Amino acid sequence: MFVSYKWLEEYVDLSGITPEELADKITRSGIEVEGVEVPGEGISGVVVGHVLSCEKHPEADKLNICQVDVGEEEPVQIICGAANVGAGQKVAAAKVGAVLPDNFKIKKAKLRGEASHGMICSLQELGVEGKLVTKEYSEGIFNFPQDAEVGADAIEALMLDDSILELGLTPNRADAMSMIGVAYEVGAILDRLVKLPDLSYDTVSKQAADDVKLTVEAKKENPVYLAKVVKNVKVKPSPQWMQNRLVAAGIRPHNNIVDITNYILIEYGQPLHAFDLDQVGTGEILVRLANEGEKIKTLDEAERTLQSHHLVITNGKEPIAIAGVMGGYDSEVTSETVNVVIESAYFAPSSVRQTSKDLGLRSEASSRFEKGVDPKRVALAAERAAQLMAQYAEGDVSEGTVAFDELSKEEKRISVSLEKINRVTGTDLSENEVLDLFRRLQITAEESDGVIHVSAPTRRGDLEIEEDLIEEVARLYGYDLIPMTLPVHATNPGGLSARQQKRRLIRQTAEGAGLTQAVTYSLTNEQKATEFALDTTETVKLLMPMSEERSQLRLSIIPQLLESVSYNRARQKDSSAFYEIGSVFLKTADQELPKEEEHLAGALTGLWQLHPWQGEKKPVDFYVVKGILDAIWDRLGIKEEIRYETAKMDQLHPGRTAAIYFKEEQIGIVGQVHPVKEKELDLKETYVFEVKLESVYAHDAEPLKYSAIPRYPSITRDIALVTDRTVNAGTLETIIKEAGGKLLKSVQLFDLYEGDRMEEGKKSLAFSLLYMDPERTLTDEEVGNVHNRVLEAVKEKAGAELRS
């Protein structure tokens, strides 16, 4: 909503308050003022000029030599290129030395040999937006009315020196979608009275009902319909002041009849429509729901197809307007119009909203109807229209109003106790202070037994419950004056849940190990949604995606991380080490919420360690990634319950992939991206992992318990075992641990040899075994016995022999 400061002054005294101060006060007490603009700011030296003569330039077809009276002793010669310039016009003349928008300075010039002492301006050249310039002048210079005073400041005459406040209205403040509504708000803020327009006018003896017969069938959608008849109107431009105000409000002037309806739309917030009575043709207005598929050509000359829940105004036969949204083309007021029907109505907000949404048509009218207009202003606006048409279109207003009216105009009674006001806001207001705030708002309020009873005016449809009253009191009293306190009450101690603590622990461990956290999008395309997925469930798809690229929810985080790796590679960053913790979404039944699982994923490529001057340069490999994961399991206290098994997955390297098991459940996967896939994504050797965190979160690790530091020495025995290459180190380790029993404290692989000195298909694995008894010193013999058991076990179960 654009609010003209000068126009506003008509309803409320703004003396002593600058537009900027006003903007600040409005912002602080209820409606955000998003900006204050003076359209003609910086423009100077432009006056109303009288074109005394206008002749073709002898050397240039398109130029005119004009002698223009600019209110000085001598007329000035101005060369003008506009096609519509002519002798006798009152124009906006920029004199030599004038400054136009963008600091454009007017200088003396010579055009094809003829001197030009200024410029005759179009409205666009004075900074008015093209879409606000009336059609007549949109392609050329602007003409003032003939009574404009020569030499007067043109910017003032066009009201471009006005300040325009742009209000950012929240949906609840439909009451401020009008000048009068804003005047009430400003009146309350400044504690000044609101002056409403005088609505008196003369009528002729003819009755409105003589020309119009009204029937409202759709009473629910249209509880009030008022029609007034104005005959013998003269359609012409509206007065300059009215045009100026419409432009300030962001509305393009057309002719006096249309401008008057728009003027009242802005003034009262009540949308009106003017029909050409003769074009309606039947002398009948019937408001009903449209027939399915019924068609109407609207003002914008588009043909619209209607649905059966759309409300239409008809002439008894066919639609002449889409109620509250847009008028019909055929019954539009034109320069030929003589007799006019003014429509002022209340159309149900939900109906207008739906229609406007269905048709993709939003207008100044529909945006007001769909928030609910003031029931009391329906009649006032109709009267105002009749008055202005009598005055500015010289029309004869018929007596009376053709009316259907079943809308309640009763004021809603709302009560709130003073105690509650103070309790909710934390203030200590007295009843008089509260009553005074309502007085300023021009809302009737009275107090009895500590309760404030309020009659909410119909213009304030947003006031419904006691909290609304509390807000009115608080905002007008001033949020700045509300004290600052902290909640005082019994509460539980704050903190993170076990799940949240584990998540943070995983994050810290991953980051400490060198991974950087990424955040990627959950919505992705069909291919990426399912690649690398641990579960092959159906994906969750959007009903109406904005693009295929963001059409469904991911089942795996890896594809998006690979995209990030790729993105960085394309920017000369060859090494990446990302992790992300986020949700993936598994489709369940059709009408159920999907299953959301939290996953930890990572993608690593390039160099892991780089210390070039000491010759250290270690690329990422499988074991780097596995080591990081192990660090995480270790910190979570579940390392003993995690195992890795050779596994396969379509997008992963068939020989370098492991499934990760927690207890008996496969919770994840780790491996190298399949070289084919790497090529497709333009990646170098890249390793990824993805782990489901739900069961990790759900698991309670054993409580930490101290065990005494051993007082007895341990004995270490190293063994080198020769096995088939296919035997996994993990398998041997498990066998060793089982056979070693409780004396065997740890098993550590310290060498792997697969070189030439081994027999074909064999490898050597060396383990260091640590034996210890916390209670006593072990003898060689005891250790020897256990150690032999270990050797027997690996031989028997894995065919491993001691390396000789």
Add this chain to the structure above:
Amino acid sequence: MEERLKELSQQALAQVEEAQDLKAINDVRVAYLGKKGPITEVLKGMGKLSAEERPKMGALANEVRDEIAKAIEVKQEELERQAVEKRLAEEAIDVTLPGRPVPAGHAHPLTTVISEIEDLFISMGYTIEEGPEVEKDYYNFEALNLPKGHPARDMQDSFYITEDILLRTHTSPVQARTMERHAGKGPVKIICPGKVYRRDNDDATHSHQFMQIEGLVVDENIRMSDLKGTLNVFAKKMFGEDREIRLRPSFFPFTEPSVEMDISCKICGGKGCSVCKGTGWIEILGAGMVHPNVLRMAGFDPEKYTGFAFGMGPERIAMLKYGIDDIRHFYTNDYRFLDQFGRKEIR
């Protein structure tokens, strides 16, 4: 004999003086003080001396021996010291060569901002609540006083999965779910962070996916002044002790009264600049007193309980705090962006 001893002493001392290394000094020691050394040799000739002279000469001999031994010791210490110095000099390194990098990752800046906010509120007795990103229309809208057909639903265009299931447009459904779980009993004191989704085309200021963090307190006698005080603590901790806050009336369907909070602009100190669009204030978050319909729908008696709620966008906070100009940076994971946030900011 006396002559001979003095001569030996001079010779030995001269050789000690000349010794260049530890081996040379050891040679001197062996040569003069050893069992077969010249002093021993001289002493062997003592038998030829008179009884009178013998002790004198014995004392002299000892004196000479001690003198030489002492000189050797001093010289040896010095040579040892020199040797150590030499070795240390040889061992010197260029300390300005780069150190060995430790693998060091770090959190995403949004996580950093969210954790900071979480920790601040945890210290004030809040717990952290989370909920599903795919939500029921009921929790996302209806339970928050946004029935079907409510005009305010236009404020946030949504990604629907079915008619009744959508990607949550804010983290407020977590509030609704948490209150429902409390079954009408206070206090509720929670912070809800998470991802949210809106139908927006991604550009410098819009993202179809972004983060939100909300707070909710419901109890008996929760006042608007409590909201103001809480937000003041938050603003000062998050943006600096010198910042002022300002509340402005606003509208959200789930709160009444509703407010927006601005903080004073740090760039211009409140005088007005391009960051604050000339107002001296920067909008940070929306808040308000929980709407009685929201309380009622979650099973709380609005006559007994009141509450406040607030919500903000970590992206916006990070953009303001760090001067980031494009929201898309948060989701492209460009190292040149992310690595600028590896440092922990401690105030």
